[in-house]
Each structure stands twice: as structure tokens, then as C-alpha cells.
Amino acid sequence: DGGITQSPKYLFRKEGQNVTLSCEQNLNHDAMYWYRQDPGQGLRLIYYSQIVNDFQKGDIAEGYSVSREKKESFPLTVTSAQKNPTAFYLCASSPYLGTGVGSPLHFGNGTRLTVT
Amino acid sequence: KNEVEQSPQNLTAQEGEFITINCSYSVGISALHWLQQHPGGGIVSLFMLSSGKKKHGRLIATINIQEKHSSLHITASHPRDSAVYICAVEDNQFYFGTGTSLTVIP
Numbered sequence: 001d002g003g004i005t006q007s008p009k010y011l012f013r014k015e016g017q018n019v020t021l022s023c024e025q026n027l028n029h030d031a032m033y034w035y036r037q038d039p040g041q042g043l044r045l046i047y048y049s050q051i052v053n054d055f056q057k058g059d060i061a062e063g064y065s066v067s068r069e070k071k072e073s074f075p076l077t078v079t080s081a082q083k084n085p086t087a088f089y090l091c092a093s094s095p096y097l098g099t100g101v102g103s104p105l106h107f108g109n110g111t112r113l114t115v116t
Numbered sequence: 117k118n119e120v121e122q123s124p125q126n127l128t129a130q131e132g133e134f135i136t137i138n139c140s141y142s143v144g145i146s147a148l149h150w151l152q153q154h155p156g157g158g159i160v161s162l163f164m165l166s167s168g169k170k171k172h173g174r175l176i177a178t179i180n181i182q183e184k185h186s187s188l189h190i191t192a193s194h195p196r197d198s199a200v201y202i203c204a205v206e207d208n209q210f211y212f213g214t215g216t217s218l219t220v221i222p
Contacts, residue, residue: 033210042120042202042212058209088157098208102147102164105210109158 002027006091006108013085013115021076021111023091029106031097032074036060037088037110046089049074050097078113085115119143122203122213129220135190137216139203142184150177150188151202153215159202162188193220 004025013019025032031050035043045058049068063082068074074093078085090110094103121140129135139148150162163170163177165186170177174193179186190197198220203213 035212040214042118042214043204043210045209048209090157090159092159100146102149102166102206104164105149105151105161105204105206107151107159107161109156112157 004091004093004106004108006089006111008111009109011111011113013113015115016080017115018077018079019085019113019115021078021089021091021113023074023076023108024072025074025091025093025106026072027093027095027106028071029093029095030071031094031103032068033092033094034058034064034066034074034076035090035092037090043090046076048097078115085113088112118213119211120203120205120213122216124216125214126217127219129193129218131194131220131222133193133220135193135197135218135220137188137201137203137218139186139188139213140184141186141203141205141211143205143207143211145205145207147206148179148186149204149206149210150186151204153200153202155199162201190218195220195222 007022033048034046047066049055065077091108123138147166153159174191176189200215202215
């Protein structure tokens with residue numbers, strides 16, 4: 001079955017360490033996204049990518065970095081510059097973005113990051 | 117500024133009740149999505165619609181483009197429907213509501 005795999009499900013890190021969250025999809029989707037979810041808030045966009053080797057900052061990109069070297073993979077690195085990194089991180093993908101026609105959105109199961 | 121507003125934030129219902137969750141948005145859209153998030157955190161897509169009405173089992177989603185409003189209805193609610201329901205709108209990116217937490221009591 002096609003889908004999005006995020007790993008690990010839970011991640012614990014010490015303050016000051018960088019950490020990379022994995023996101024892999026086998027849906028052949030062009031667009032991929034990273035969102036952060038905090039209690040009481042809607043999903044907030046960190047980065048997105050519409051094509052291999054290209055990505056754009058979202059609303060809360062500071063302290064995060066991404067790469068898109070392969071269509072299937074869109075890893076997110078939470079750097080030590082991120083002031084409040086403890087959160088639930090969701091990766092998503094869609095066949096396309098911004099074409100004026102609705103694009104089905106698929107999500108991974110998320111990674112819960114705790115930084116102490 | 118919230119592009120997407122949902123109501124209510126929390127909802128408790130008895131099993132069998134008819135449930136309505138509302139979503140209003142302020143941007144022009146190509147589609148509106150209803151999503152379901154279970155306690156484990158994963159999110160699944162329930163509906164994507166750009167006009168009219170869609171039905172899947174006991175779930176019905178409607179949208180009024182002129183009024184920029186959508187509703188998600190659950191008929192004959194069941195405890196397994198307990199989840200957070202999220203409205204999202206799509207133009208050149210996706211905008212998400214804060215979700216409606218639904219608890220259905222047996």
C-alpha cells in the first residue's frame with residue numbers, strides 16, 4: 001500500500017543538539033510538506049517542496065532545514081537554533097500544489113519530539 | 117489572522133446523535149478538505165470538495181462557496197467517531213483550522 005512513513009514515532013534530544021526527522025513517501029507525489037502541531041493551534045507550515053532539489057520556507061522556518069534530493073524523501077532537521085523545538089511534527093504530501101485544482105493531501109503518522 | 121475558523125472547538129455527544137461541525141474561511145480556494153486526527157496523532161483525509169456535497173458512509177460534507185462556509189455532518193454517531201476533525205482550505209498552500217475535538221459517549 002502507498003503511504004507516508006515518518007520515523008521515529010518518538011524522539012528525545014538534549015538541548016543544543018541537532019536532530020533529523022525522516023519522511024518517506026511511495027505515492028509518487030511531487031509536493032511534500034512539513035508541519036508543526038502545538039496544542040490549541042492549527043498546523044503550521046515549516047517548509048514545503050514542489051519538486052526535487054527545490055524547497056521553500058513556510059511560516060515558521062527559522063531554526064529548521066530540509067533537503068529534497070529524491071522525490072520520495074523530505075527529511076527535516078531541527079537545529080539548535082530553534083528556540084522551542086518540542087512539538088508534534090507531521091509530514092504530508094500531495095500530487096501537486098497551486099494548480100487551481102484541489103490536490104488530495106496525505107499525512108504520515110507524525111514524530112513527537114521532546115527536547116530537554 | 118486566521119484564514120480558517122472552526123466551531124465548536126469541543127463537542128460531546130451521546131451515541132446515535134446527529135453531529136455538525138462548521139468551518140468558515142476567508143481566502144479564495146481551489147478546494148476544502150476535512151481531515152480526521154485520532155489520539156495517536158496520524159491524520160487521514162475524509163473529504164476534498166470544491167462545490168456541493170459529498171457523502172461517505174455516515175459522513176456528509178457540504179460547501180457553500182458564496183458564503184465561504186462548509187459543514188461536516190456525522191449521522192448516527194458512534195464512540196469510534198471520537199477524534200479531532202480539522203478543516204483545511206487550499207489555494208497555493210494549505211491553511212488549517214484549529215480542529216474540533218469530538219467525544220461520543222456510549
